[in-house]
Amino acid sequence: MRVSVLRQQHPGSDPYWETFEYDGPDHNSVAGVLDYLNYHDDIVDTEGRRTTRIGWECSCLQGICGACAMVINGRPALACETFIRDLKGPEIRIQPLRKFPVIHDLVTDRSSIHENLKQANVSIGEYRPSAKTDHAHHYAVAKCLKCGLCLEVCPNYVNGRTFFGAAFANDCYLVASRNRSKTAEIRTLYAEHFGKDCSKSLSCMEICPMKIQTLASIARLNRGKL
Amino acid sequence: MKHVLIIGSGISGMACAVRCAEQGIHVTLASPFPSERSQSVMAAGGINAVLSGDSQGDSVDSHIQDTLRGGCRLGGVRAVTGLCENGERILRQLEGIGTVFSVDPQGRLLRRAFGGQSYKRTCYCGASTGKQIVSALVMEVRRYEAQGLIRRRLWCCFHSALIREGVCYGALLFDEAFGGLDAVCADAVVIATGGQNALFGKTTGSTQCDGYAAGKLFMQGAELKNLEFIQYHPTTLETAQKRMLITEAARGEGGRLFCRKNGRTVYFMEEKYGPGGNLQTRDVISREIDALGDSVFLDVSFLGKSVIDNRLSELRDLCAKYGGIDVYREPIPVRPSVHFFMGGLAVHLNHETNIRNLFAVGECASMYHGANRLGGNSLLAALYSGNVAADAIAGREGRQTAPPDFSAETEREKQLLGQDRDTQSRFPVMYIRDLLAETMQKNLGIVRNEAHLTQGLKDIDYYLSIAGRIHYDSSVMPYFNYSLTAILTLARATMACALSRRESRGAHWRSDYPETEEAYQSATVMAYDGGKYSVRLDKERAYES
Numbered sequence: 001m002r003v004s005v006l007r008q009q010h011p012g013s014d015p016y017w018e019t020f021e022y023d024g025p026d027h028n029s030v031a032g033v034l035d036y037l038n039y040h041d042d043i044v045d046t047e048g049r050r051t052t053r054i055g056w057e058c059s060c061l062q063g064i065c066g067a068c069a070m071v072i073n074g075r076p077a078l079a080c081e082t083f084i085r086d087l088k089g090p091e092i093r094i095q096p097l098r099k100f101p102v103i104h105d106l107v108t109d110r111s112s113i114h115e116n117l118k119q120a121n122v123s124i125g126e127y128r129p130s131a132k133t134d135h136a137h138h139y140a141v142a143k144c145l146k147c148g149l150c151l152e153v154c155p156n157y158v159n160g161r162t163f164f165g166a167a168f169a170n171d172c173y174l175v176a177s178r179n180r181s182k183t184a185e186i187r188t189l190y191a192e193h194f195g196k197d198c199s200k201s202l203s204c205m206e207i208c209p210m211k212i213q214t215l216a217s218i219a220r221l222n223r224g225k226l
Numbered sequence: 227m228k229h230v231l232i233i234g235s236g237i238s239g240m241a242c243a244v245r246c247a248e249q250g251i252h253v254t255l256a257s258p259f260p261s262e263r264s265q266s267v268m269a270a271g272g273i274n275a276v277l278s279g280d281s282q283g284d285s286v287d288s289h290i291q292d293t294l295r296g297g298c299r300l301g302g303v304r305a306v307t308g309l310c311e312n313g314e315r316i317l318r319q320l321e322g323i324g325t326v327f328s329v330d331p332q333g334r335l336l337r338r339a340f341g342g343q344s345y346k347r348t349c350y351c352g353a354s355t356g357k358q359i360v361s362a363l364v365m366e367v368r369r370y371e372a373q374g375l376i377r378r379r380l381w382c383c384f385h386s387a388l389i390r391e392g393v394c395y396g397a398l399l400f401d402e403a404f405g406g407l408d409a410v411c412a413d414a415v416v417i418a419t420g421g422q423n424a425l426f427g428k429t430t431g432s433t434q435c436d437g438y439a440a441g442k443l444f445m446q447g448a449e450l451k452n453l454e455f456i457q458y459h460p461t462t463l464e465t466a467q468k469r470m471l472i473t474e475a476a477r478g479e480g481g482r483l484f485c486r487k488n489g490r491t492v493y494f495m496e497e498k499y500g501p502g503g504n505l506q507t508r509d510v511i512s513r514e515i516d517a518l519g520d521s522v523f524l525d526v527s528f529l530g531k532s533v534i535d536n537r538l539s540e541l542r543d544l545c546a547k548y549g550g551i552d553v554y555r556e557p558i559p560v561r562p563s564v565h566f567f568m569g570g571l572a573v574h575l576n577h578e579t580n581i582r583n584l585f586a587v588g589e590c591a592s593m594y595h596g597a598n599r600l601g602g603n604s605l606l607a608a609l610y611s612g613n614v615a616a617d618a619i620a621g622r623e624g625r626q627t628a629p630p631d632f633s634a635e636t637e638r639e640k641q642l643l644g645q646d647r648d649t650q651s652r653f654p655v656m657y658i659r660d661l662l663a664e665t666m667q668k669n670l671g672i673v674r675n676e677a678h679l680t681q682g683l684k685d686i687d688y689y690l691s692i693a694g695r696i697h698y699d700s701s702v703m704p705y706f707n708y709s710l711t712a713i714l715t716l717a718r719a720t721m722a723c724a725l726s727r728r729e730s731r732g733a734h735w736r737s738d739y740p741e742t743e744e745a746y747q748s749a750t751v752m753a754y755d756g757g758k759y760s761v762r763l764d765k766e767r768a769y770e771s
């Protein structure tokens with residue numbers, strides 16, 4: 001099976017495609033494919049030319065840390081839970097997330113997610129829940145990986161300078177509903193950096209590996225019913 | 227203005243950072259990746275604490291006794307007492323910052339039963355306790371970031387500590403962002419880099435937990451403790467890249483372990499231990515599976531769809547996704563796997579190492595768990611140890627004089643890194659790491675003996691002898707390359723600790739010394755001096771003060 005990877009040696013350098021022949025086990029995930037290409041033997045491209053090892057990020061390898069987010073056959077996904085058996089076509093095309101600066105190959109700098117939350121100081125501080133809390137939704141929202149897949153697919157998210165995307169909206173919801181004294185302040189921030197520009201394509205919900213119902217967060221923040 | 231450098235941003239690192247910031251101390255929190263990627267997010271089951279007004283009759287004293295018993299009398303009494311006495315405070319603090327715990331309709335924390343404990347005292351957040359605590363702590367850290375008290379540095383890996391005459395003045399960090407070394411001076415350095423999973427290759431944990439920091443500090447003079455005590459989890463599902471934890475809840479709900487002998491299904495745990503066989507402690511089941519030497523399966527299919535869907539849905543999804551297993555119909559093939567490290571950097575009660583101003587917290591430090599850890603105690607220990615170190619640092623005068631000049635050492639390390647980077651070699655360090663993992667799995671397994679441990683030492687000595695002579699592929703992150711020697715050194719120290727303990731206790735089981743010996747009722751301490759390893763029993767209990 002052919003595997004094409006969009007590579008980039010350094011943050012500023014030009015990206016280029018490189019193609020590999022994968023002859024490893026067919027039950028592997030894309031993370032497994034990358035590992036296999038890197039370390040099963042010397043790494044060579046389809047022409048037999050030696051090349052450098054493919055850079056990518058991982059930690060838990062079971063879909064709960066968000067490290068290995070990338071674009072696989074045009075769809076943003078976690079490499080560790082995308083399996084060859086579920087991919088269609090004769091080739092796997094892998095590229096880094098496109099909305100974030102590339103550090104090296106498939107490793108991107110997603111610190112804008114954290115920077116935006118920090119800049120807006122989205123933090124609970126003190127647990128003072130509103131009278132009617134939706135515990136199940138709080139639990140789901142707090143599982144956000146900050147993987148950035150929702151931002152990658154969002155038609156309104158460009159580079160995170162003004163519109164901060166679904167990960168931001170969900171954290172805003174968590175703060176506003178777990179500390180009622182912050183509700184007003186957080187709703188203002190939310191409106192500024194999310195509410196006023198969200199076109200409700202909801203692609204973020206479809207792609208989210210944690211299946212977070214961002215629409216529920218949005219609806220409650222918009223209506224102020226937390 | 228006091229400044230602390232914390233290396234590692236899992237639960238213990240963040241707990242320490244927040245506690246420092248609360249006391250006005252400036253913190254640099256360094257890690258290669260954000261906290262969401264740390265191993266802490268993988269903790270599922272829960273965190274132990276005795277809550278006041280417990281209706282079951284539980285008490286802090288009972289928590290202390292359970293912990294000491296679980297640790298086979300190697301956990302220090304004063305340390306364990308501090309841990310358990312602070313359980314409720316820590317839980318309330320986590321609640322106070324908005325952690326989404328599982329609660330009853332009145333909002334009271336729910337608790338579940340965990341192995342080795344006399345009462346139900348494990349508080350939890352559904353099936354993602356670690357993740358929920360990380361999410362809450364990330365917000366709390368963010369609050370102090372906004373105040374300018376905590377500064378996160380991402381893309382930073384530990385390189386070495388800046389030590390002069392037994393005192394630590396800071397650390398060299400390798401910063402991926404600019405591809406070079408940066409010397410960071412601080413009044414204190416706190417190591418919070420997690421366990422040493424990578425020594426064993428595939429484990430239940432994160433690839434980021436490689437033990438490098440502990441290994442490097444050991445080479446720089448810090449002592450290590452109790453390395454031989456490694457917890458194996460009996461039920462994990464093997465995939466191409468790791469061993470995934472199959473929760474104890476599967477057996478708690480009635481799941482049965484079996485193997486096949488001559489076409490017959492044998493429920494070996496029940497045959498040997500009676501109806502409660504499947505709920506024996508982790509070390510007992512792991513040893514039984516190891517002794518069988520056969521494929522072992524865990525069956526939950528007979529529990530029915532409703533139990534599986536309502537109580538074991540995460541397990542169902544994990545098996546389907548990563549093993550292609552339909553647990554409604556098929557049993558799960560399971561194997562024991564390395565899961566938790568009771569040993570690590572030796573620390574005093576205040577979590578300071580034998581090097582002044584160098585602290586260690588969380589799983590990379592050895593405290594509390596003795597020869598075996600109780601499930602749910604490590605999250606508590608990660609939080610508590612972070613607090614203890616912060617308080618010790620806060621209670622100390624900041625440095626009044628300028629730190630010594632480390633520019634010569636820094637320059638030398640920069641040159642060495644530069645030489646590595648200029649090499650044209652393609653030889654991957656991962657090949658040696660794979661060999662090491664094989665050696666560790668084979669010779670430092672669930673049951674050990676002198677022959678295997680000696681062979682393990684020999685193998686590692688060989689890897690060490692070649693490690694320094696090979697040039698490694700410079701196209702990978704420099705960290706992978708420069709970390710190898712210290713990882714091997716830590717592995718060697720671990721093997722040597724296991725060889726020196728000629729008894730069986732807790733997670734350390736020697737087939738050639740199957741009895742627990744009074745003479746060994748002390749921690750193993752390992753020191754390093756210019757290539758010389760020396761091991762001793764801490765009979766004076768120096769690390770319990």
Ligand SMILES: Cc1cc2nc3c(=O)[nH]c(=O)nc-3n(C[C@H](O)[C@H](O)[C@H](O)COP(=O)(O)OP(=O)(O)OC[C@H]3O[C@@H](n4cnc5c(N)ncnc54)[C@H](O)[C@@H]3O)c2cc1C
Binds near residue numbers: 238267432602
């Ligand atoms: C699958 C699983 C389930 C578990 N379940 C439970 C449970 O239910 N209850 C319980 O109490 N415990 C549980 N544990 C154990 C518990 O999760 C850990 O002991 C605890 O989270 C460790 O936290 P830590 O802060 O010490 O380390 P970690 O969370 O591992 O954090 C280490 C940090 O150090 C950084 N780091 C590593 N190396 C370097 C370096 N060289 N330079 C710079 N930074 C570095 C990492 O990036 C990371 O930020 C479980 C563990 C696993 C693997």
Ligand code: SF4
Binds near residue numbers: 147166208
């Ligand atoms: S909301 Fe979902 S997709 Fe977006 S960062 Fe969180 S986990 Fe990832």
